[in-house]
Amino acid sequence: MPVGGSDVCVDLEELGFYDDVRGDPVRVFRDTLELLTRGWPTPLVRLRSLSSGGYGVWAKLEWYNPFSFSVKDRVGWYMIKKILDKRALPERVFEATSTNTGMALAAMGAINGFRTRLYIPSGIQRASDVLLKALGAEVVRTGKPLTVDSIEDVRRAAEEEGAVHTNQFDNDANFMVHLRYTAKELDLQLRSKGIEVKGIIGGLGTSGHLSALAFYFKNRYAGLKVFGVQPAPGEKIPGIRRVETGMKWVHMIDLDGVIEVTQREAIEALISVARKDGILPGLSSGAVAAAYLKLRGEGALEEGDYVLVFPDNGLKYVEQLSRYLGEGA
Numbered sequence: 115m116p117v118g119g120s121d122v123c124v125d126l127e128e129l130g131f132y133d134d135v136r137g138d139p140v141r142v143f144r145d146t147l148e149l150l151t152r153g154w155p156t157p158l159v160r161l162r163s164l165s166s167g168g169y170g171v172w173a174k175l176e177w178y179n180p181f182s183f184s185v186k187d188r189v190g191w192y193m194i195k196k197i198l199d200k201r202a203l204p205e206r207v208f209e210a211t212s213t214n215t216g217m218a219l220a221a222m223g224a225i226n227g228f229r230t231r232l233y234i235p236s237g238i239q240r241a242s243d244v245l246l247k248a249l250g251a252e253v254v255r256t257g258k259p260l261t262v263d264s265i266e267d268v269r270r271a272a273e274e275e276g277a278v279h280t281n282q283f284d285n286d287a288n289f290m291v292h293l294r295y296t297a298k299e300l301d302l303q304l305r306s307k308g309i310e311v312k313g314i315i316g317g318l319g320t321s322g323h324l325s326a327l328a329f330y331f332k333n334r335y336a337g338l339k340v341f342g343v344q345p346a347p348g349e350k351i352p353g354i355r356r357v358e359t360g361m362k363w364v365h366m367i368d369l370d371g372v373i374e375v376t377q378r379e380a381i382e383a384l385i386s387v388a389r390k391d392g393i394l395p396g397l398s399s400g401a402v403a404a405a406y407l408k409l410r411g412e413g414a415l416e417e418g419d420y421v422l423v424f425p426d427n428g429l430k431y432v433e434q435l436s437r438y439l440g441e442g443a
């Protein structure tokens with residue numbers, strides 16, 4: 115079934131089978147690009163902290179990507195690949211990012227030889243500037259939240275300075291990479307272990323990854339539910355935004371609900387995963403875990419297995435975690 119909108123018109127059959135999502139079993143790679151694409155699938159792990167009774171919770175750990183330690187490596191890679199497929203290497207790339215897409219693009223710039231300028235919205239931890247600059251990027255703090263207007267500012271700046279604006283918010287390479295790779299590899303992982311999931315829960319930033327997962331899995335598995343997660347009004351959870359701030363692909367699919375989470379709820383959920391499973395998810399991953407707990411608490415989920423997409427881990431969020439745990443934590 116095709117999904118509407120510009121370049122995003124694809125039959126699921128066109129996606130082919132799984133040959134291109136098989137990683138190297140002994141994990142030796144010729145270069146760092148291969149490390150990304152042949153490092154897939156990212157792990158899927160059952161979490162003891164969230165599974166109980168008839169409920170099994172599987173986290174897809176996107177921080178096992180090598181450049182930004184996040185789901186956004188896929189998008190940075192594919193947006194640049196799509197440019198290179200059509201024309202010469204850009205000299206400069208501009209992008210609005212809450213950090214992760216920026217790190218992925220800076221890495222692609224380092225590998226391919228172009229420069230990046232990254233526009234960071236308000237509410238993002240200072241550590242991001244250090245990480246992005248270490249990867250060779252120029253960093254601009256906009257002092258504004260990420261909205262349609264602030265993305266337009268980046269477009270205008272790119273136009274004036276002759277740079278390429280990759281625009282992850284509108285660039286269908288974002289949706290397509292998750293359809294062609296993230297969704298297919300998750301399906302492969304679940305099938306290979308005979309896990310039949312009842313639902314998938316994920317955060318909404320550009321809406322790229324969750325929309326593609328919803329499109330793929332809802333078309334293949336009747337009755338499967340997909341829930342999105344957004345920050346509660348006035349709350350800041352880096353990487354995710356409220357749907358009304360403007361996102362593209364989420365309007366092409368039918369979500370079964372959008373759950374609101376506060377930063378405190380996200381941190382509490384990530385800490386409870388950390389203290390029972392020994393892994394440290396990031397804030398938006400914590401928000402996804404908190405949303406699962408809310409849905410379960412409300413009796414909205416039938417018994418069975420669920421996949422939670424964890425976009426990155428907690429290492430970028432020491433500032434927020436130390437505020438929560440108390441100074442000197």
Ligand code: PLP
Nearest residue numbers: 214319320321322323353398425
């Ligand atoms: N979580 C984190 C940490 C992110 O960086 C992002 C995107 O930047 C998301 C969630 C949301 O992902 P998407 O843009 O695919 O909606």
